[in-house]
Amino acid sequence: MGSSRPVSKQERGRRAMKAMKPLGFSSKLCSKVLRRLLELYDHRWALIEEDNYRVFAEAILDAQANGNGDPQPELEQEETDDFPAEGGPSTSLAAAAHREDPLGPPSPAPASPTSEQHVTTTELAISPRADLPPRARGSTRVLGKRRQRQTIDAYIQPEDEVFLREPKPEPVDMNCWDVQPGPIDRSPRGVASSSGFREPPPPQSDRNTKQIPGARNRTFQRCRNRDITSSSVEPTSSSLNNGTGSAVGNVQEAPGLDIVVASSATGEIKMSLKCSVDPSKFRMPALEEVFKMVDDKCLASSKVLPPDFSIGSLMTEICQCVLQLGTEHAVEHTTQPDIVGNGCRSEDDRKTKQKAAEELLVSNGSENCPVNSTPVQQQHLALSTLRINHDLTDISKAEENIRISIVNEFGGEKFPPSFYYMQQNVVFQNALVDMSLAKIGGEDCCADCFGNCLSAPEPCACARETGGEYAYTLEGLVRPALIDECVSVNLFPAENQKVFCETCPLERSRNKASPEPCRGHLVRKFIKECWSKCGCNMECGNRVVQRGITCNLQVFFTGEGTGWGLRTLDELPKGAFVCEYAGEILTCTEMHERAVENMQNDMYVHPILLDAGWCSELKDEEALCLDGSFYGNVGRFINHRCCDANLAVIPIEVETPDHHYYHLAFFTSKKVEAFEELTWDYGIDFETEKQPVKPFECLCGSRYCRGRRRHHPRKRNIVAAAAIGEEG
Numbered sequence: 001m002g003s004s005r006p007v008s009k010q011e012r013g014r015r016a017m018k019a020m021k022p023l024g025f026s027s028k029l030c031s032k033v034l035r036r037l038l039e040l041y042d043h044r045w046a047l048i049e050e051d052n053y054r055v056f057a058e059a060i061l062d063a064q065a066n067g068n069g070d071p072q073p074e075l076e077q078e079e080t081d082d083f084p085a086e087g088g089p090s091t092s093l094a095a096a097a098h099r100e101d102p103l104g105p106p107s108p109a110p111a112s113p114t115s116e117q118h119v120t121t122t123e124l125a126i127s128p129r130a131d132l133p134p135r136a137r138g139s140t141r142v143l144g145k146r147r148q149r150q151t152i153d154a155y156i157q158p159e160d161e162v163f164l165r166e167p168k169p170e171p172v173d174m175n176c177w178d179v180q181p182g183p184i185d186r187s188p189r190g191v192a193s194s195s196g197f198r199e200p201p202p203p204q205s206d207r208n209t210k211q212i213p214g215a216r217n218r219t220f221q222r223c224r225n226r227d228i229t230s231s232s233v234e235p236t237s238s239s240l241n242n243g244t245g246s247a248v249g250n251v252q253e254a255p256g257l258d259i260v261v262a263s264s265a266t267g268e269i270k271m272s273l274k275c276s277v278d279p280s281k282f283r284m285p286a287l288e289e290v291f292k293m294v295d296d297k298c299l300a301s302s303k304v305l306p307p308d309f310s311i312g313s314l315m316t317e318i319c320q321c322v323l324q325l326g327t328e329h330a331v332e333h334t335t336q337p338d339i340v341g342n343g344c345r346s347e348d349d350r351k352t353k354q355k356a357a358e359e360l361l362v363s364n365g366s367e368n369c370p371v372n373s374t375p376v377q378q379q380h381l382a383l384s385t386l387r388i389n390h391d392l393t394d395i396s397k398a399e400e401n402i403r404i405s406i407v408n409e410f411g412g413e414k415f416p417p418s419f420y421y422m423q424q425n426v427v428f429q430n431a432l433v434d435m436s437l438a439k440i441g442g443e444d445c446c447a448d449c450f451g452n453c454l455s456a457p458e459p460c461a462c463a464r465e466t467g468g469e470y471a472y473t474l475e476g477l478v479r480p481a482l483i484d485e486c487v488s489v490n491l492f493p494a495e496n497q498k499v500f501c502e503t504c505p506l507e508r509s510r511n512k513a514s515p516e517p518c519r520g521h522l523v524r525k526f527i528k529e530c531w532s533k534c535g536c537n538m539e540c541g542n543r544v545v546q547r548g549i550t551c552n553l554q555v556f557f558t559g560e561g562t563g564w565g566l567r568t569l570d571e572l573p574k575g576a577f578v579c580e581y582a583g584e585i586l587t588c589t590e591m592h593e594r595a596v597e598n599m600q601n602d603m604y605v606h607p608i609l610l611d612a613g614w615c616s617e618l619k620d621e622e623a624l625c626l627d628g629s630f631y632g633n634v635g636r637f638i639n640h641r642c643c644d645a646n647l648a649v650i651p652i653e654v655e656t657p658d659h660h661y662y663h664l665a666f667f668t669s670k671k672v673e674a675f676e677e678l679t680w681d682y683g684i685d686f687e688t689e690k691q692p693v694k695p696f697e698c699l700c701g702s703r704y705c706r707g708r709r710r711h712h713p714r715k716r717n718i719v720a721a722a723a724i725g726e727e728g
């Protein structure tokens with residue numbers, strides 16, 4: 001090393017073997033490990049040579065511990081290996097050439113492995129291999145190993161604590177990245193452990209440092225865009241992922257996230273983050289800047305830790321900030337054209353997908369119904385492969401007042417799709433939900449009330465929203481007239497008043513530069529519940545939805561082609577509160593991005609536009625949607641039924657008088673028998689041909705099914721009127 005003339009691979013191999021000789025490893029073992037290290041490190045010798053071949057020595061020890069090494073260290077052993085320790089080439093070197101000799105010219109495929117290939121190689125390299133001989137010795141070998149470790153420590157002379165430097169400001173190369181030791185920095189704070197393995201930094205140490213795993217990593221948990229087991233790194237609801245989640249070979253096309261957890265035989269754990277992005281459009285930001293951004297984001301979304309907080313989410317957030325800052329910097333500092341975002345392969349592709357996603361939101365959003373077949377963001381996408389362990393006795397995991405069991409009487413799938421149960425709405429990232437008490441003026445609460453408002457002689461201020469009459473009866477049911485009115489608004493959208501925004505946030509989210517005119521939003525009836533600034537108590541009859549689910553519900557497999565559904569175990573009268581639709585609160589822009597980025601995915605998501613109270617000009621963070629696909633409550637299981645569904649969905653004002661944000665609550669629109677499936681009318685227009693992703697084929701079974709009739713178009717209103725008429 002260090003000579004001015006390039007050193008040949010053969011020479012470097014010889015030097016490495018020579019360096020190991022005093023440690024007493026057999027040259028056969030050394031050769032084997034060296035070969036694998038070279039594969040692992042993509043033939044980057046510098047990484048192996050660093051620190052007087054520390055990585056090499058430790059890899060040999062690991063190989064021994066894995067049973068991949070020699071039965072007993074030997075100070076001298078006959079040279080039977082590919083790498084001669086000294087002198088001329090070994091006889092086996094040429095013979096080994098056909099097995100991808102690391103010292104020879106690389107064979108075509110491994111010479112430029114794809115990142116995916118590289119990752120695979122890494123994982124193979126660190127797992128005990130079946131093709132290597134098992135451990136031959138027991139306890140005596142342990143002693144030998146310990147001695148060897150001491151020898152290594154003395155030989156390599158650990159100086160200071162070893163940490164990874166801040167990532168180098170150079171493009172991320174998927175082929176280079178993995179668990180390789182990387183460049184080594186020496187910190188004066190460090191203390192080498194007696195074993196010579198580096199101790200992690202003290203808690204107050206500079207957070208710009210990361211521990212080096214070296215080649216000693218033994219096991220890995222790889223979280224590629226959430227493609228992880230539930231016991232490893234949890235996904236987050238508060239992180240945005242621009243990742244493709246697809247084959248690693250796509251990394252040049254869009255950023256991706258990868259979280260790796262690795263442990264070594266000596267008990268070290270490494271968690272590492274990988275953000276991959278087109279290097280030409282990325283410049284590594286300073287870590288301080290990243291941490292500040294993460295801080296800001298976390299503070300912005302919640303002053304206290306949200307219920308779904310996890311370290312995994314934080315790590316993903318960090319990745320995201322690196323990506324965001326890195327790409328922003330790159331744009332600032334280069335004359336490159338804008339990054340082609342959203343995981344699309346080309347600008348054309350991106351436009352096509354964007355258009356398709358726009359259409360989706362247009363066709364469904366304006367009617368406040370779930371977007372069917374909408375692809376989701378890649379990060380969430382990987383949840384489809386993630387098995388969340390649902391509790392069959394209570395899918396809510398005790399988040400609700402009652403247990404909600406899961407049954408499949410048809411056999412087959414035991415569990416519903418994976419998602420995180422969340423009893424309440426939680427902001428995804430940028431949504432602005434202003435719950436400040438200061439915003440609730442005297443006219444928006446009933447500070448003078450006491451006990452149960454419904455028992456007072458006069459309706460309180462909170463009843464103003466419903467015409468000076470409480471929405472709920474003393475029995476806790478929504479008044480029948482109000483229910484009928486809400487159902488009717490859904491069924492006859494055209495005949496009810498619509499508001500038109502000056503510049504519609506929905507249209508802006510689709511095309512900021514030249515948004516199309518607002519297509520109109522339905523004005524819906526709200527129920528305003530008493531809340532914390534009111535004088536009444538939690539048992540007040542005007543607080544129904546906020547007290548949570550009270551009826552006995554069950555998630556069940558319908559067996560009718562509609563997947564899982566929700567049913568009541570009790571008979572319910574008309575107007576009974578069933579549940580909210582809870583999920584992630586997203587801005588329309590975020591929803592739009594999520595849809596565009598995941599256009600090609602088959603997963604169904606069910607965002608609902610919260611546009612019941614929109615009027616005039618809304619800021620982008622004020623136009624909100626709910627998406628219960630990945631984080632949500634039982635509301636996500638309610639299937640669609642055309643026209644004669646037994647649930648009505650009603651907007652509920654609780655914490656904030658402005659109607660940008662509100663709760664969506666399901667109430668029975670008629671009497672429902674025990675064990676009857678609960679359904680609501682998503683409002684999908686099955687007749688429209690303009691939706692790029694076909695709506696599901698409706699199997700609601702209603703005689704007024706609009707899906708069934710889409711080949712024999714009829715006026716929706718006629719069907720709806722018939723349904724209502726029949727209900728009486």
Ligand SMILES: C[S@@+](CC[C@H](N)C(=O)[O-])C[C@H]1O[C@@H](n2cnc3c(N)ncnc32)[C@H](O)[C@@H]1O
Pocket residue numbers: 370372373416417561562563564565604605606635636637638639640641696697698699700701
């Ligand atoms: C909000 S989810 C309802 C829960 C869903 N069935 C499940 O298994 O998770 C909406 C999805 O359920 C299915 N679905 C709901 N209603 C349906 C219907 N009437 N006909 C066919 N599929 C339906 C569709 O796949 C739709 O995208």
